[in-house]
Amino acid sequence: MGIGIESSCDETSIALVEAGKKLLSLKIYSQIENHAPYRGVVPELASRSHLEKINLLLEECLIEADVDWKDIAYIAVTTHPGLMGSLMIGAQLARCISLVHSIPIVPVNHLEAHLAVVSLEEEIPSFPWLGVLLSGGNSSIYRYSDWGNLQLIGDTMDDALGEAFDKVSALLDLPYPGGPVVEKEARKFFDRTDKPKGSLFPRLLKESTYDKIEFSFSGLKTAVLYHVRGKPKEDLDIPRICHDFQKTAFELVTRNISKAVKNTGIGTVVCAGGVLANSILREELEMVAKRQDWTLLYPSKKILCTDNGAMIANLGFYLWQKGFTAPLNFKVSPKRSFSQTI
Secondary structure, three states, X not given: OEEEEEOOOOEEEEEEEEOOOEEEXXXXXXXXXXXXXXXXXXXXXXXXXXXXXXXXXXHHHHHHHOOOHHHOOEEEEEEEOOOHHHHHHHHHHHHHHHHHHOOXXXXXXXXXXXXXXXXXXXXXXXXXEEEEEEOOOOEEEEEEEEOOEEEEEEEEOOOOHHHHHHHHHHHOOOOOXXXXXXXXXXXXHHOOOOOOOOOOOOOOOOOXXXXXXXXXXHHHHHHHHHHHOOOOHHHOOHHHHHHHHHHHHHHHHHHHHHHHHHHHOOOEEEEEOHHHHOHHHHHHHHHHHHHHOOEEEOOOOHHHOOOOHHHHHHHXXXXXXXXXXXXXXXXXXXOOOOOOOO
């Protein structure tokens, strides 16, 4: 079995996973309340919080799983991308455990781990897959050829989708983080009998050619800004704004996935990241996958869409099997593309 250590941003998490399949324990400390007053993650606060919580979570995890150090075969830890100070906290814990208990360290790409976590719940599909990552910092599509082998085929030109949710929530004077509350407001629109026709916002990247896979949400955020500017909150149809914002954003997501399936000929699509906790997006993806006849996989447990140690331990198992281990002086990096000698 292996330990997974995740401290890349604003969740501190430790998990124990057996053979890459069985989740024995998962502990997460969310820092949302710490960062909510600032409507975004403050790196210094995040680092301090990781430092305060990580040892306690490790202890709780070991107790709940009822395992001894001799039972642990590897330590998987997020090495990139993320906030440097936060990554360093998890890395130092991994080094300490390795030094004391002589357990090998497996460096893990946080983005790949999001995509690989589906193997905790599903039979592992044959490679290659298309990996669609939608989160606060990423809106991208990858060709996933093997464990540790990702090729970027589509990316965002500006805001990531999760970031756009937060910005729209702020424009509407709704709480942080924006994802859950915008979805909740959009749900209210479905139940109305007086639904206005048409959308408040234009189709995104409507001039984009079929061979080009790209995301852009800054224009949508600006369209929401122009729509609400100068209007008192009581005069805004917030459920409709949230519904039309989501519908416009999700149309671009499904359009890009359809392009990627057609352009690559790969019929298995794995979607992951925090935005996949949105049940309306899940419904849209299911409908498009069924209509276009491709296989859709995503974490059914919404907790596995967030940053968590289970995804790190899970991917770590497959990398460990392939012999990917790191020395004690391994590096961490904020970069998505990051290589080191391992």
